[in-house]
Amino acid sequence: MDEGMNTNTFKFNPIKYAGFCLPLLGLAATQAIAEENDSGNVMVVTASGVEQRFKDAPASISVVTAEQLEKEMGTASTDLADILERVAGVSKAIGTDVSSGIQLRGMPASYTLLLVDGKRIGSSNGLKTTQQNYFDDINWIPVESIERIEIVRGPMSTLYGSDAMGGVVNIITKKNNKEWNGALTIGTRQPEDSKSGETTTYTGSVGGPLGNGFTLRMNGSWNKRDADKTDTGALRWGSGQEGKKRYSYGADLSWDITDNHQVSIGTLQGTEEGIPGETLDGDEVGLRGISKLERENYSAAYRGLFDFGSVRLTAYENKYKNSASDVPVISGGSLVGTEDTKIRGKDKIIEGDINLPFELWLPHNVTIGGQWMKEELNNPRSMGTNKYAAASYGTHTGEATSKGVFVEDQIGLLDDLTLTLGVRYDDTEYGDQTTPRAYLVYQANDYLTLKGGYSEGFKAPTIRQASPGFVEESKGAGCNGYADYTGGGCYIVSNGNLKPETSENWEVGALFNYEGWDAGITFFDSRFKNKLATAPIGYITGDKSGRYWLERVNLDSARTQGIEGNLNIPLISEPKGQFLQKLTLRNNYTRMIKAEDDQGVMLVTTPKFTSYSSLDWSVTQDLDFSFSAHYYGKMLGLNNKADQESRGSTATARIRNSYTLYGLSGQYKITKNFRFNAGIDNLFDKDPVSSEPSGSASSGNNYYVPGRTYYASITASF
Known part of the structure; x- marks a missing residue:
């Protein structure tokens, strides 16, 4: 596995990395960002089949509470990813284009499962006609409706x-109360x-009781971010950002x-332009991003408590529709024009336990569950049926059905020692897993918790990746690093012979909590097989458009490795005079050691070291x-020759110079x-983008970082 891979030496300088903070006294990948002094007793539901205390959860998990969202979000950000990236082990996708998303432990955003109350919210990522950019689907839920966010x-x-x-990122919404209540927030960023x-x-x-056991909760949001102006002719490489x-x-x-016994029905709908x-x-x-994206979700659920245990059953459907303009049309191997189009995606899911x-x-606590899921994708304006197609375009559809069953048992070996064993079997279109x-x-005692374990994972190809009828376009970022590539855009053709990616993962750590102090350490190591990537086909003879062609393939292996953690210090926990109640x-912290494939190419653009202090x-x-x-260190693999050759001189994001943003x-x-709420982001107006002409970025960073921004919001509640 290690042969042929770049080895990064772990060198840590606390003075260099900690910025204005105290030196690194403790690291932990298992922490709650919560207001409670005893954060270990916060209840969580995402890490296992049962609800349990935070410190008992058999996983590395963090919790962002509603109180923390109120303080940190307000309108400090209109993107939840900006808040979540302050958690150890979490980062926001960095790209020279319009990419966004939640990345966990140095893995691309598409490897993070997004849930709302335990239900998949679907993904709009496959609903793009000409771009590969990943779009985050996490921002459809108003902050006022969120009880907490659990990150595993x-x-x-x-x-x-x-x-x-x-x-997994699981957004837990506020439940209906015994009396009517509500909140309205108006905010601005300047x-x-x-x-x-x-x-x-x-x-x-707003929500409350209707009588006879019925309760209703409703939410809504409207957000507009105006586009930037640019002096480079393109909103790329740090020159600005599209509006939304x-x-x-x-x-x-x-x-x-x-x-x-409770039953419920719900819907969530919205539009993004x-x-x-x-x-x-x-x-x-x-636009390099979406033109118009419409989303619909419908769900029905049952929860029951019996003498023998509890039962949950949920059925739901996610629909996405993406309107795209200026989609390339190929005829006879040449680009002959463009068309407007709409792509539709749909997920139907039934699951329970x-x-x-x-x-x-x-003592045993056994959870037995299952899931049935059908995914559908309809692309009426794919650019061609395959790389040799002479036809212009046609209606290309794809679908995939999967079935899975699992069993998990939490066994109380001793009063203070719990073993969680689990196994899942999935029958997919791409083989059994x-x-x-x-x-x-x-x-160990009331203050110290030791954790560790082994797990395996898998990720099936998307319909778009595995259906030969789908072809997508890259503007150039996906083509660099191949010897015969001479510039311009390229086409990426799907592959019907793809296999699911698999991984083997270890982690070990400790969590300490005493009178408001939180500290610990967790080390993780993940090794992948059949990593999904692209391989060159080259320029096709007779292709008058001059486009370069790539094909989806499975690589041999990849690896991520790192340390993540926190140190929370109650400097003053009791009132000290009229104007000092608490000071915390x-x-x-996150230290990435590896995040690369077997050729030494980085899986994502990620710093070697990041820290967030408040x-x-x-x-x-x-x-x-x-x-x-918020400190961002130099990019992992920055001096790796294989990685830099794959990126080319301009196409993809890089962090050449470390920087810190204050707020x-x-x-x-x-x-x-x-x-x-009021505040200032990027207080000292730090601009880490290269000062060279747009796209060169040979000596600096080349992705968008907003300058100094003032924000304010007011919330009325009852």
């Missing part, structure tokens, strides 16, 4: 099957640079038949301030029902 790092295929190979687009946001939620307008609305109706940028002369800059606690020599895991949790220093000052019961620093924020509770 590391493969969870044993419970969730494919797509959870990197980990960049200091007049070339940058401003943002306006409206979000809200998104609105969504949802409702959930539940009925408590009895105290032990791209807003083109413009040059300083007023000329429009064409039964939980059975019992004693057989030892069996994924086991074994995880130990040892409560929070630190999260000094939180509770002035009074109603007033809070925070000063933060200042405050929250004031005007009254019980009114809250005001």
Whole structure:
């Protein structure tokens, strides 16, 4: 496995990396970003088949609470990924184009399974006609509707099957209450640079009882981020960002038949539209992202509590429709024009589980579950049926059905030692998969928890990757690094012989919690086989368009390895005078050691070392301030020859120079029902982008980082 791969030496300089923070005194990959002093007792549901205390969970898990979202988000960001990347082991996708997404442990965003209340929210990533950029589907839920977000790092295929190979992000929404309540937030973001687009946001939620056991909760949001202006003629390589307008609305109706039985139905719908940028002369800059994306979700669920245990059953459907313009049309091997098109995707899923606690020599908590899923994709304007096609375009459809069953048993070996054993079997279009895991949790004492285990994961190809009728276009970023490639864009043809990716994963760590102190350490190592990638076909004889062709393939192997953690220090935990209630220093760290394939090419653009630190000052019961620093180190594999050759000189993102972004924020509770947030992002207006002409980036970073931005929001609740 290690032969032929670049070996990165682990050198750590705490003064260099910690910035303004305290030196690295402890690392932990298992932490809660929570307001509670005893964060280990926060309840979580994503890491296993049962609800349990945070510190007992058989996985590396973090929790972002509603209180933390209120303080850190407000309108500090309109993207949840900006908040989640402050968690150890989590990063936001970095690209020279419009890419976004949540990356876990140095793996691409498509390896992160996104859930809302345990249900897959589907992915719009396959619904692109001419671009490969990954779009994050996490921002459809208004912040006011979120109770907490659970982030599980590391493969969870044993419970969730494919797509959870990197980990899981589960958004837990607020449940219906016994009395009516609601909130409305209005916010704005104002960049200091007049070339940058401003943002306006409206979000809200309301819910309560209807009588006779019925409760209703509704939410909605409207967000518009204006596009930037550019002096380079393109919004790429750090020169700016496209605009975006998104609105969504949802409702959930539940009925408590009895105290032990509940049924519910729900829907979430929304639309996202791209807003083109413009040059300083007023000329429009064409969209590289989506033109218009429409989403629909419908769900029905049952939960029951019986004498023998509990039962859950859910059925739901996700629909996406992407409108795209200027789609290339090929005829006789040549590019002859463009067409407008709409691509449709649909997921139908039925899943459920039964939980059975019992004693057989030892205490057991067994969960048995299953899932049926059918995915469909309809592309009415694919660029051709295959790389040799003479036909212009046609309706290309694909579908894939999978079935999976799993069993997990949490065994109480001792009062303070729990062993979790699990195994899952999946029958997919691409072959059968069996994924086991074994995880130990040892409560050494009231303050120290030791964790570790082994798990396997898998990720099936997407319909687009594995259906020969689908061809997509790259503007050049996907073509670099091949000896016979001479420039320009290229086409990528799918492959019907692809195999699922598989992985073997180890992690070991510790968690310490005492009177508000949180610290620990976790090391992880993941090794992959059949990694999905592209391989060159070359220029096809007779292709008058002059495009270069690639094909989807499986590589032999890849590997990620690293350390992730936190150190939270309650500097002052009791009131000290009129204007000092609490003072807390929070630190999260991630050190990536490896994230590369067997050729030495990086899996993602990721720093060797990142840290996020926040000094939180509770002035009074109603007033809070925070000063933060987010450090990004130089890119992993920066001096790796194979990786740099694969990237070319301009096409893909790179971090040549480390940098730190500082922020200042405050929250004031005007009254019980009114809250005001304000702050400054990128306080010192740091610009890490190369000062050279757009696209060169031979000595600096080449991706977009917003300049100094002021923000404010006001929330009214009842």
